[in-house]
Amino acid sequence: MSAAPPQPPPPPRPGGPQPPPKPQVKAVNCPKCGAAIVLRSFGKAETVVCESCHSILDATDPNLKILQTFQSKVREDPPRIPLGKRGKLHGVDYEVIGFQRRSTLVDGTRYSWHEYVLFNPYKGFRYLTEYDGHWNDVGPCKMLPTLVPSVPPKATYLGETYKHFQTCTAETGFVLGEFPWQVRVGEKAEVTDLICPPRVLSSEQSGGEVTWSLGEYMNGRDVWAAFQMPGNPPPAVGVFENQPAPVHESVGGVWRAFALHTVLLLFLLVAFSVFILRDRQVFSADYILSAGPQKGEVSFVTDEFQLGGHTSNVEVSTRADVDNNWIYLNYALINQDTGQAWDFGREVSYYHGHDSDGSWSEGSRSDSVIVSSVPAGTYYLRIEPEFAANHPRIVYSVQVKRDVPVFGFYGLAFLALLFPAIALTWRRFNFERQRWAESDHPLVTTSSGSSEDDD
Amino acid sequence: MMRRLYFLYGMLVLAGTGFAQYSGWSLDKTTELKNIPKSIRDNPGSYRSIYQSYHHYTGGK
Numbered sequence: 169m170s171a172a173p174p175q176p177p178p179p180p181r182p183g184g185p186q187p188p189p190k191p192q193v194k195a196v197n198c199p200k201c202g203a204a205i206v207l208r209s210f211g212k213a214e215t216v217v218c219e220s221c222h223s224i225l226d227a228t229d230p231n232l233k234i235l236q237t238f239q240s241k242v243r244e245d246p247p248r249i250p251l252g253k254r255g256k257l258h259g260v261d262y263e264v265i266g267f268q269r270r271s272t273l274v275d276g277t278r279y280s281w282h283e284y285v286l287f288n289p290y291k292g293f294r295y296l297t298e299y300d301g302h303w304n305d306v307g308p309c310k311m312l313p314t315l316v317p318s319v320p321p322k323a324t325y326l327g328e329t330y331k332h333f334q335t336c337t338a339e340t341g342f343v344l345g346e347f348p349w350q351v352r353v354g355e356k357a358e359v360t361d362l363i364c365p366p367r368v369l370s371s372e373q374s375g376g377e378v379t380w381s382l383g384e385y386m387n388g389r390d391v392w393a394a395f396q397m398p399g400n401p402p403p404a405v406g407v408f409e410n411q412p413a414p415v416h417e418s419v420g421g422v423w424r425a426f427a428l429h430t431v432l433l434l435f436l437l438v439a440f441s442v443f444i445l446r447d448r449q450v451f452s453a454d455y456i457l458s459a460g461p462q463k464g465e466v467s468f469v470t471d472e473f474q475l476g477g478h479t480s481n482v483e484v485s486t487r488a489d490v491d492n493n494w495i496y497l498n499y500a501l502i503n504q505d506t507g508q509a510w511d512f513g514r515e516v517s518y519y520h521g522h523d524s525d526g527s528w529s530e531g532s533r534s535d536s537v538i539v540s541s542v543p544a545g546t547y548y549l550r551i552e553p554e555f556a557a558n559h560p561r562i563v564y565s566v567q568v569k570r571d572v573p574v575f576g577f578y579g580l581a582f583l584a585l586l587f588p589a590i591a592l593t594w595r596r597f598n599f600e601r602q603r604w605a606e607s608d609h610p611l612v613t614t615s616s617g618s619s620e621d622d623d
Numbered sequence: 624m625m626r627r628l629y630f631l632y633g634m635l636v637l638a639g640t641g642f643a644q645y646s647g648w649s650l651d652k653t654t655e656l657k658n659i660p661k662s663i664r665d666n667p668g669s670y671r672s673i674y675q676s677y678h679h680y681t682g683g684k
Contacts, residue, residue, distance in 0.1 A: 421626035429633035436637060440644050465668035480647035498672035502659055512653040513674030540649035550667050574643070576650040581640040585633055592625065 198223060199232050208252065208265045209287045213346035217266075219251070224353070227346060238353040245269055248298065248402065249284055251345045255395030257305060262286035262294055264395075266345035272336040272359075285347055293348050296391065297383065301401065302408035303391045304368065304383035313362075313369055313380060320609050323362050323369055325382070330362035330369045333409050333607045338372075361409060365603075368410040385410050407602040415596045419589075426589045433581055441573045450475060451568035457495065457553050459560045467552035472504055475570050479543045483572040485536040488516040488564035495562050498552040499537075503545050510539045516564070538574055 196205050203220035207213065207227065215235060216227040225232040247267040249255075254263045266285030271278050281299035288294070295306040313325040320332040338359045343351050357374035366385035371378055385408065388401025404411075441447070451473040475482060488495045494517035502509040514537055520529035555562055597611075604611045654673055663670045 415625050422629050425626055425630045425633060429637060432637055433640065436641055436644075440641070444645070467667040467670075469664055469667050481649050498674055500659070500670065500672060502663065504664070507657065507659045507661065509656040509659040510653045511656055511672050511674065512651075513672060537651045537653065538649040539651070539653050541647045548664065550663060550670060552667070552672060571647070574649060577640050577643050577648075581636050584636045588629060588632065592629070
């Protein structure tokens, strides 16, 4: 299936300017091999390449003078979009009329890309370039970019700043179809790319002439859809110079949001601690645990205490004068009326001493636990202490508080806010590192291991 | 777009933190039990904690 043909010109107006002549596809024969050649650019092309013998012919010469011949096997590298295929870009119908393969040699490795010449009789020429599945829609610049003297070089164009990416020598290796310039196989040009994703400014310098073009990144699916190509486009490999980052916006905005949320989190902590939570002590008692022959049951219950307000937490704190010793308390917080209980065990242990490394200590003489979501009501504690029998006496105290702040929540919330910001930053940095790795200004140089930020 | 998504995510984190704090949630491990007999008040030995027989640390260097 092919796209709709280019739109016909409007009817002539009496007394008004005359429209351009009706375009026609012209068929001629190759002067070398005699094969039929279709001229699709309505006389706008300067050279045309015979698809049969690959002779480069002068399209401006009525006799199609042979300009160059070269040996090539087109089947080795056929254009992915065949010549004559029509598609719609920016709402305008274009026809593929030319194709060339160009390459550059960098550090002994040859990198090749493809360029397609598109033509519309009223809009003129446009180009599609493709490298490793990455496509660019390229058109001529409307004005000359302004070069900014800096290291690395920059340029401004239509209010956007472009950063120098790469300068290389491009060599034409294969041509097919029509071209609006005197194309030659083997011709070389110095190509400079400056990027402002998803756009790229390219200058080509050849024989003292500099031409500027502006490209915009396209993914293969959009190209395939525009030209109604069957199947799937070739998959994109790696990161291309002007490929838009998956995280389009600056990660600075995310970090600003992180800072704002952190401030709000602190505000939340202060608000709960000072204004909302009562953090009220509802019970406190001291106990003495003595060694010696056990006289019956060691467990006991405390006096009753009231937990008021809405369902909230309860903090049970223990402090014991342990010294190279431990005490373990089996607690049960029991509702006097409903029989609902919360069972938990807490150990208080503290060890210290001196050795060849100096003084050391482990553990703590105090401990606290926060019981979650305890409804209001009348409660008491059942306590069953355990301790090492080789110590004669341990004094410990128990405190119960209602409505206390849980600082762990704020720590977890901080980490939950921090992790995505770090992940986004890393993803963005990694993408940019891959992008600039192919440039003249890599962010990370592998030889020295040092970093260079071209900002 | 990403900043908006992150902003919304952050607001959800803050709302969740506030809700957890107000509801009295905790990060500590306790075991909730139902229908504890009222006789414990008079006879504490009639109940045994599920945390009893905990292996105590008797360390130090």
